[in-house]
Amino acid sequence: MYPDDKELLHLFRQPETREQAFTGIIKKYQEKLYWHIRRMVVDHDDTHDVLQNMFIKVWNALDNFREDSQLYTWLYRIATNESLTFLEQQKKRSAVSLSDVESNLSNKIMADRHFDSNKLEWKLQLAIQQLPEKQRIVFNLRYYDEMPYEEMSRVLETSEGALKASYHHAVKKIEDFIRNH
Amino acid sequence: MTENSSDIWMEVPRSNVYTVPEWYFDTLPGHIMSHIRFSATLQTPQQTPYQVPTGYFDALSSRILSQVHLQAGASQQTVAGNKEVYQELQQLAPLLNTISKQPVFSIPENYFEVQLQMPVTVADTSTLRTLRVVRKVNSWLRYSAAAVVAGIMVTAAFVFTDNGGPAGNTSGNSTVKTGKSLDVKKEVSVLSEDEIVNYLSTHPSTADVSTSVTSVSPDIQHIVNDISEEEIRQYLKENSDPGEGLAKGI
Secondary structure: OOOOHHHHHHHHOOHHHHHHHHHHHHHHHHHHHHHHHHHHHOOHHHHHHHHHHHHHHHHHHHHHOOOOOOHHHHHHHHHHHHHHHHHHHHHHHHOOOHHHHHHHHHHHHHHOOOOOOOOHHHHHHHHHHOOOHHHHHHHHHHHOOOOOHHHHHHHHOOOHHHHHHHHHHHHHHHHHHHHHO | OHHHHHHHHHHOOOOOOOOOOOOHHHHHHHHHHHHHHHHHHHHOOOOOOOOOOOOHHHHHHHHHHHHHHHHHHHHHHHHHOOHHHHHHHHHHOHHHHOOOOOOOOOOOOOHHHHHHHHHHHOOOHHHHHHHHHHHHHHHHHHHHHHHHHHHHHHHHHHHHHOOOOOOOOOOHHHHHHHHHHHHHHHHHHOOOHHHHHHHHHHOHHHHHHHHHHHHHOHHHHHHHHHOOHHHHHHHHHHHOOOOOOOOOOO
16 A cells, blocks of 8 residues: 555655655556556557656656646646657657558557457557547546546546547447457 | 987977067067167267358357456456446447456566666656756757857858958959858858758768767856756746646647
8 A cells, every 4th residue: 555645745845755755656656657658659668768757757846746636637647748749759750640650559569479369458459549649548548547537637638528529439439440350 | 318308398388488568579670770860860960051150169168268257357347447437338339348458568577566666766866857957958959059050150151251351352352252251141040940950960060060069068068067956947847847738638
């Protein structure tokens, strides 16, 4: 069991327990954030880079974190932004179209040593990569992280109605993809 | 002795002492044949009009088991997870509720135990700040380098095309050179920083100048070293709130 976020933030603000508290924050949220990023960028090494950069940014900005929002929400927002930035950089660096980036992500999925095209869970991963980036984020947060729309609205700074519509579109597209592949 | 025995056998009546059910022998062939036909039916595969996909029965048990696991996983997730999410998906696309949510991607063994300790073990403030500052400094250096190169180009154009003759020099040749110098200045002045940076990255010889400026310029390093933590924090605060930006407006 990890201390609650308030306690961790309190400890972080004390110089003598700063690192210990930050270690606690990493340990508490690393897996959730890792999988959130991994589902966006697919490759493990890329995920590791994004996650590490993200936590370094958190270290730098945590002193200024006002507890208006939950730490968890704030961390998800940073992870999402870092993932999107990473994907944007990839697009610019390779000067390829969006569809090329998506097919590149699909190729990465198929390159996984456990990939099995007959298994629904892998088909689902391929289907997710066909979604536009923002629908992909909404789908992942709702489907995998089971995040309430209200909370997602705070993470993505978007109205709940828009998020619901986005999720519904994403689900329909994924269902179609799975049925037709 | 032999004769006596024969006599005895002669005296034994030849009638059958055993009885059989009435009509036994009449129905026996029918019984036997039906038994034979029945046995044959058991031994040969039964012909049916239905077709089964090749290998269907070979894979059936494993398919059933995987479905059982999936269902078990899905129901466990539902219990543990958010029922609202499950019910919403049940209405939208029930198929997705049957898919396991367990991560399918492979990660290095003990990744979470080992790898992510790293930022904390190096999380002494100086290292982390250095990482962050280096990135910012790099962009300052890039602009500084671009400015330096632009300056060099302007100066070189001025020096090599204009000998700095007095204003009264009215030779036609000098006038032409001065005219060239002014053109270069004018050209450079209208360039944006992005264009200059782009030019540097596509022309290795000039890019080398920027690299050398970046790597050896002690003045710039000195300036950077002189920046206080507070100023860096303030700069970071003003320029990058990591929790804001891209995700907004999804």
